[in-house]
Amino acid sequence: MGSLTVRNLSEDVKKRLRLLAAANGRSMEEEIRLLLAAGAAEAPVAAQANARPAKPVPSEAAASQILLIIGGGIAAYKSLDLIRRLRERAIAVRVVMTRAAQQFVTPMSVGAIAGERAFTELFDPASELDVGHIRLARDNDLIVVAPATADLMAKMANGHADDLASAVLLATDSQVLLAPAMNPRMWGNTATQRNLARLTADGIVTVGPNAGEMAESGEAGAGRMAEPLEIVAAVEALLAPQAKPLAGKRIVITAGPTHEAIDPVRYIANRSSGKQGYAIARAAAAAGAAVTLVSGPVALPAPSGVTTVQVESARDMLRAVEAALPVDVGVFAAAVADWRVAQAGEQKLKKDGSGPPKLALTENPDILATVAKLKAKRPTLVIGFAAETEKVIEHAKAKLKRKGCDWIVANDVSAEGGAMGGDDNAVHLITASGVESWPTQTKDGVARQLAARIGGFFSRA
Ligand code: CTP
Numbered sequence: 001m002g003s004l005t006v007r008n009l010s011e012d013v014k015k016r017l018r019l020l021a022a023a024n025g026r027s028m029e030e031e032i033r034l035l036l037a038a039g040a041a042e043a044p045v046a047a048q049a050n051a052r053p054a055k056p057v058p059s060e061a062a063a064s065q066i067l068l069i070i071g072g073g074i075a076a077y078k079s080l081d082l083i084r085r086l087r088e089r090a091i092a093v094r095v096v097m098t099r100a101a102q103q104f105v106t107p108m109s110v111g112a113i114a115g116e117r118a119f120t121e122l123f124d125p126a127s128e129l130d131v132g133h134i135r136l137a138r139d140n141d142l143i144v145v146a147p148a149t150a151d152l153m154a155k156m157a158n159g160h161a162d163d164l165a166s167a168v169l170l171a172t173d174s175q176v177l178l179a180p181a182m183n184p185r186m187w188g189n190t191a192t193q194r195n196l197a198r199l200t201a202d203g204i205v206t207v208g209p210n211a212g213e214m215a216e217s218g219e220a221g222a223g224r225m226a227e228p229l230e231i232v233a234a235v236e237a238l239l240a241p242q243a244k245p246l247a248g249k250r251i252v253i254t255a256g257p258t259h260e261a262i263d264p265v266r267y268i269a270n271r272s273s274g275k276q277g278y279a280i281a282r283a284a285a286a287a288g289a290a291v292t293l294v295s296g297p298v299a300l301p302a303p304s305g306v307t308t309v310q311v312e313s314a315r316d317m318l319r320a321v322e323a324a325l326p327v328d329v330g331v332f333a334a335a336v337a338d339w340r341v342a343q344a345g346e347q348k349l350k351k352d353g354s355g356p357p358k359l360a361l362t363e364n365p366d367i368l369a370t371v372a373k374l375k376a377k378r379p380t381l382v383i384g385f386a387a388e389t390e391k392v393i394e395h396a397k398a399k400l401k402r403k404g405c406d407w408i409v410a411n412d413v414s415a416e417g418g419a420m421g422g423d424d425n426a427v428h429l430i431t432a433s434g435v436e437s438w439p440t441q442t443k444d445g446v447a448r449q450l451a452a453r454i455g456g457f458f459s460r461a
Contacts, residue, residue, distance in 0.1 A: 063089075063090045063091060063239075064090075064091045064092070064141045064142070064239050065091075065092045065094065065139065065140045065141055066086060066091055066092065066093050066094070066140060066141065066142050066143070066144055066235065067094050067095075067096065067136060067137075067139075067140040067142075067143045067144070067168070067174070068082070068083065068086075068093050068094070068095045068096070068114075068143075068144050068145075068146065069095075069096045069097075069098070069143065069144070069145045069146075069152075069165045069168065069169070070095060070096070070097045070098065070101040070105065070110065070118075070146065070147070071098050071100065071101055071145060071146075071147045071148055071149040071151075071152045071165070071181075072098050072099070072100020072101045072102075072103060072104060072149055072151075073100075073101075073104065073147040073149050073181045073182065073225070074104060074181075074215045075146075075147040075179075075181035075224070075225035076101050076104035076105045076147055077104060077105055078146070078147075078225055078227070078228055079105065079110070079146050079147070079228075080105060080109060080110065080113055081228045082144075082146055082228040082231055082232070083095065083110070083113045083114050084113055085228050085229060085232045086232060086235065087113075087114075087115070089232065089236070091235070091239075092115075093114050093115075094114065094116065094119070094136065094139075094140065095110050095111070095114045095118040095119065096118070096119045096120070096136060096164055096165050096168055097110060097118050097119070097120050097165075098152065098163060098164075098165045099120070099163065100149070100151075102120065107120055119136060119164060120164065121164060122162075122163055122164040122167055124164075133164055133167045133168050133171060134171055136164075136168050137167075137168045137169075137171035137172040137173075137174070138171075138172065138173070138174075140172075140174055141174065141239060142174055142175050142176075142177060142235060142238055142239060143168070143169065143172055143174050143175070143176045143177070144176075144177045144178075144179065144231065144235060145165075145169070145176065145177070145178045145179065146178075146179035146181075146225065146226075146231055147179060147180070147181035147182075147225045148178040148179055148180045148181065148206075149180075149181065149182055150180075150182045150186045150187070150189075150191075150192050150195075152165065152166070153178065153180065153192065153195045153196065153199060154191070154192075154195050155169075156169050156170075156176075156195075156199060156204070157194075157195035157196075157198040157199050157202075158195075175203075175205070175238055176204045176205075177204075177205050177206070177207060177231075177234055177235065177238060177305070178199070178204060178205070178206045178207070179206070179207050179208055179209075179225050179226050179231050179234075180196075180206060180208060180209045180223075180225070181208070181209055181223065181224065181225030182209070182223050183214060183219060183223055184214065184219060184220065184221025184222055184223040185221075186223070187209060187221075187222055187223040188221070188222070193309065193320075193323070194323070196307060196309070197292075197309075197323040197324055200250075200290060200292050200307045200324065201250070201324070201326070203248075203250070203290050204290075205234075205238070205285070205290055205291075205305050205306070205307065206305070206306070206307045206308075207226045207230055207231050207234040207304045207305050207306075208224070208225055208226030208230065208231075208302060208304075209222050209223050209224055209225060209226065209302070210222070210224045210225075210226055210227075210230075210301065210302065211223075211224070211302075212224045222302075222310060226304070230304050231304075233304050234304040234305040237285065237286055237304065237305055238305065244287055244288025245287050245288065245451070245452065245454075245455025245456075245458075245459065246284055246287035246288045246289035246451060246454060246455050246458075247287075247288030247289075248288070249288070249289045249290070249328045249329060249454075249458065250289065250290045250291075250292075250326070250327040250328050250329075251284050251289045251290070251291050251292070251327055251328065251329040251330070251331060251454075252291075252292045252293075252294065252321055252324040252325070252327045252329075252330050252331070252379070253277055253280055253281050253284065253291060253292070253293050253294070253330075253331045253332075253333060254277060254294045254295075254296075254317060254321060254331070254332050254333060254334035254336070254367060255274040255276070255277020255278055255280075255281065255293060255294070255295045255296065255298070255333050255334050256272055256273070256274030256277060256295045256296035256297065256298040256300075256334055256335070257269050257270045257271070257272040257274070257296045257297065257298070257334070257335050257336075257337070258296045258311070258312065258313050258314045258316075258317055258334065258335075258336050258337045258364075259296065259297055259312045259313060259337075260313055260314065260337045260339070260340035260341060260344075260364070261312075261313070261340075261341065261344040262341050262344060262345065262349070262359065263344060263345030263346075263347065263348050263349045264345070264346075264347065264348055265348050266348075266349070268337055268339070268340065268341070269297075269337070270335050270337065271335075272296070272298075272334070272335035273298060273299075273300075274295060274296065274298030274300050274334075275300065275423065275443050276333050276385075276425060276443045276446065276447070277293070277295070277331075277333035277334060278293070278295070278298070278300050278303060279442075279443040279444045279446070279447035280331055280333060280446075280447040280450060280451070281293040281303050281306045281308075282303045282304075282306070282444070282447065283444070283447035283448045283450070283451040284329075284331075284447075284451050284454070285303060285304070285305045285306050286451070287451045287452075287454075287455060289329075289451075290307075291303075291305075291306045291307065292306075292307045292308075292309060292324040292327070293306050293307065293308045293309070294309045294311060294317055294320040294321050294324065294334075295308055295309070295310055295311065295334075296311060296312070296317065296334055296335075296336075297310070297312060309323075309324075313337075313340065313364075314336045314337055314340065314364035314365060314367065315340075315364065315365060317334060317336065317367055318365050318367045318370060321367055321371060322371075325371075325374075325377040325379070326377045326379070327379050328379055328380050328381065328458070329379050329380065329381045329382075329383065329454055330368075330371050330372075330379040330381070330382045330383065331383045331450075332367060332368040332371070332382075332383065332384050332385060332405075333385050333409075334367070335387060336364060336366075336367055337364055338363065338364060339361040339362065339363055339364060340361065340362060340364050341359050341360070341361060341362075342360040342361060342362040343360065366403065368382070368384045368403050368405060369402070369403040369404060372384075372403055372404035372405045372406075373404050380458075381406050381407070381454065381457055381458075382404075382405040382406050382407075383405060383406065383407045383408070383409065383450075383454075384399065384400070384403055384405040384407070384408045384409070385408065385409050385410075385411070386399045386400075386408050386409070386410040386411070387411060387413040388410060388411070388412060388413065389412070389413055389414040390414070392410050392411070392412050392428065393410060393428055393430070393435055395410075396408045396410030396428065396430050397430055397435075400430055406431070406432070407429060407430065407431045408429075408430040409427050409428075409429055409430075409446075409450065410427060410428045410429075410430055411425055411426065411427045411428075412426065423442055423443060424440055424441065424442055424443070425440070425441065425442075425443050425446045426438070426439070426440040426441075427446055429450075429453065
């Protein structure tokens with residue numbers, strides 16, 4: 001009966017029915033059955049449609065227009081849910097699929113959920129006359145690439161344009177958000193990290209990838225695509241009309257401890273949780289900055305809309321920071337290990353009866369001081385942290401001079417101060433013009449206040 005009814009409807013009503021069904025996640029037949037049931041119960045059809053305020057029917061009146069590019073990875077199936085979640089929020093979604101993406105989801109299912117056909121071909125006379133790749137590139141408020149594969153990222157980083165997705169990405173002026181998804185080894189590969197650094201420097205932002213089990217059995221690590229709701233949160237943050245005091249600014253932030261190997265199974269570490277650095281990354285991204293977070297090993301999720309580079313040692317951290325340059329602001333919140341073992345054991349050190357091993361230590365590079373003293377690529381604003389257990393301001397002022405940074409955020413990390421690992425922080429901001437003591441507040445509060453101060457610095461500059 002459903003198909004008979006559909007066939008007899010006008011094209012316009014059919015289209016609206018298709019959109020309504022897609023928005024509600026039902027088949028058209030199911031939608032018709034519900035509408036007829038509502039009619040039989042003498043409920044006005046319009047009221048039935050309006051009874052779902054959380055799932056508005058997308059229309060020309062949709063608040064924003066997203067172009068979603070689906071790359072070819074197993075995570076492509078999550079993009080269907082992503083489209084649904086975006087449309088629930090009255091965000092219109094137009095979709096481009098790479099050839100590889102079509103191995104994982106079909107243009108038909110994508111089109112049904114998006115409410116219009118998915119675009120797949122660069123040389124498609126029909127769509128070139130209709131929308132064309134230049135219009136696909138321009139007529140949107142944001143481009144989201146999910147999943148962003150290693151291959152797609154490599155093409156973007158190098159400016160390729162040999163298919164519709166890469167041509168659109170090359171032709172666009174819109175903000176681009178990537179949700180990378182790939183095997184952890186592909187993600188960790190130097191080539192992918194180099195491409196990521198290039199893309200971040202070009203102003204592209206990322207959400208995820210998350211760490212965890214991969215679809216391939218026995219594989220785990222960073223590489224899982226961010227969940228649809230995390231991507232939606234990143235999209236909403238990018239579309240939010242509020243003032244973005246750090247829009248157009250690029251920031252690199254270090255966070256967490258570093259691990260310095262003694263041998264393949266042992267390391268020197270410290271108690272840093274990374275919470276303050278991660279909070280600054282979130283606040284800076286929310287204020288519109290393109291953020292690269294270089295993180296030592298911590299148990300925190302990668303913030304949405306931030307490019308997170310995971311590192312282990314101080315030397316890795318310095319390399320990752322240098323790869324992220326040039327930036328406008330450097331915030332060095334990591335508790336970098338001051339020393340490492342001069343000669344880490346290649347094999348596990350064994351108890352051989354001659355007593356404990358004698359570990360000769362050597363000094364690690366000072367990341368903050370190295371960046372603050374750069375000639376060509378020094379960030380306009382270099383901000384250090386000073387973790388002190390006594391004479392907090394006096395020691396922090398000396399550190400500001402010694403390391404050559406512009407501001408120092410000093411905090412008391414004595415047991416009584418409680419900053420290490422806790423959620424609150426009481427800090428003093430030391431600049432050339434004096435010392436400001438901020439009230440005790442959450443680490444998120446400190447981060448927002450710092451982001452606002454950085455915004456103020458640039459608006460006065
Ligand atoms: N820092 C860094 N690289 C290092 C050591 C510290 O980038 N190898 C940065 C920290 O991220 C922080 C600032 O320098 O922004 C001060 O760190 P802190 O641990 O307080 O100072 P130290 O240089 O370690 O000095 P000290 O141990 O004498 O207090």
